[in-house]
Amino acid sequence: MSVTSLSFPYGESIRWFAPDDLEALPATPLTEWLLATGSLTAKLKSHCHHFEVKVLGEALLQTAPNESQLPQAWVREVLLILDGTPWVFARTLVPESLLARCGDELTGLGDRPLGELLFSSDHFTPGRIEVAGFQSCGTLASLAASLGQNVQGRLWGRRRYFGCEGEELTVSEIFLPAAMDIILSNQ
Numbered sequence: 001m002s003v004t005s006l007s008f009p010y011g012e013s014i015r016w017f018a019p020d021d022l023e024a025l026p027a028t029p030l031t032e033w034l035l036a037t038g039s040l041t042a043k044l045k046s047h048c049h050h051f052e053v054k055v056l057g058e059a060l061l062q063t064a065p066n067e068s069q070l071p072q073a074w075v076r077e078v079l080l081i082l083d084g085t086p087w088v089f090a091r092t093l094v095p096e097s098l099l100a101r102c103g104d105e106l107t108g109l110g111d112r113p114l115g116e117l118l119f120s121s122d123h124f125t126p127g128r129i130e131v132a133g134f135q136s137c138g139t140l141a142s143l144a145a146s147l148g149q150n151v152q153g154r155l156w157g158r159r160r161y162f163g164c165e166g167e168e169l170t171v172s173e174i175f176l177p178a179a180m181d182i183i184l185s186n187q
């Protein structure tokens with residue numbers, strides 16, 4: 001699968017909301033995925049025979065506008081691929097101050113799922129979940145198109161906070177059109 005002629009980073013500036021602050025959440029099957037509190041990796045693996053993490057890029061970068069109070073962070077962007085179909089675009093932001101304490105674990109993941117670290121290590125505590133439904137007119141739509149998935153209408157995603165020694169890293173997970181079609185066809 002040739003991912004795209006675009007280049008990392010792909011993340012867009014997305015306005016996130018607490019679930020209760022949204023006027024409407026999407027259909028129940030998708031909302032269940034958005035609000036699931038366990039590892040998304042584990043949940044995705046239960047829906048496929050072959051699970052793959054494709055790393056799109058990792059680097060210390062400036063954060064997107066309105067994305068973080070931090071001017072820059074360690075950014076990891078991946079595609080989570082089920083039986084050859086990209087289901088999720090994920091973007092993780094790690095504060096530099098956190099890198100100094102547990103950076104090796106986070107920056108040395110490679111194509112191992114981040115969730116296997118976050119949900120196995122005592123260093124990290126899963127925190128609050130925010131949700132967003134947005135019209136992507138930027139790099140995420142282009143990325144999806146390059147994957148043969150055309151964005152029709154809104155994309156839905158979530159942003160989760162993971163605490164570590166008084167700091168927080170964030171993991172944003174955007175469900176791509178192919179995933180939304182499959183999830184919503186199970187209504």
Ligand SMILES: C=C(O[C@@H]1C=C(C(=O)O)C=C[C@H]1O)C(=O)O
Nearest residue numbers: 039040041078090112113114115
């Ligand atoms: C946070 C998790 O890790 C998953 C794996 C990611 C990665 O490898 O970069 C990013 C987002 C997650 O969907 C999880 O499994 O819940």
